Amino acid sequence: MGLTAKNPFEDSEELEGEQARPGAPGAGVTVRGIDHIAIAVADLDDALAHYRTVFGLTVETREVLVEEDVEVAVLRVGDSALHLVAPVDPDADLAAFLAEWGPGLHHLGLRVDRAEEALAVLDAEGYAVVDEMPHPGVDGSRVAYVNPHDIDGTIIQVVERP
DSSP states (O other): OOOEEEOTTOSSOEEEGGGGSTTOTTOSSOOOEEEEEEEEOSOHHHHHHHHHHHHOOOEEEEEEEGGGTEEEEEEEETTEEEEEEEESSTTSHHHHHHHHHOSEEEEEEEEOSOHHHHHHHHHHTTOOBSOSSOEEOGGGOEEEEEOGGGTTTOEEEEEEOO
16 A cells, blocks of 8 residues: 545545655645754753753754844754754844743744745745745755744744755
8 A cells, every 4th residue: 555645625535646745746835844943042052951951962053143133053853953043132033032922932944945936936825925035044054934824823934955
């Protein structure tokens, strides 16, 4: 028996073979995988100590993204990563996020082949894209955000890796 999946639009219809795979023909944006899950934190050093002590995770890379006024620590977990993200400026969007929502899940980074093409498809489909063009992300990536109100309240970031 091959790969099967339920059609998300019909309770009774089962998809089979290639149609059951993520990124199947007809999908608006082809997602290659989960690039990362970003956790908003107020104090990056405290959060890193916690993830190191409790889960044994260590920092793969750490850098400041000037355009977003955040510092990101990347913790590799298998083929994906956790991004611990802290504001470096009290006026950063992330600082406002933390003030309103507190620490926790910030966004889901979905890996795509071309972030610019993904944005164009999402925009054409009627989603409110936050970034008109991809901008620099961690470790040479290009990233762009999609409004969380359009996708079940979750901030989505499309991520293109070199």
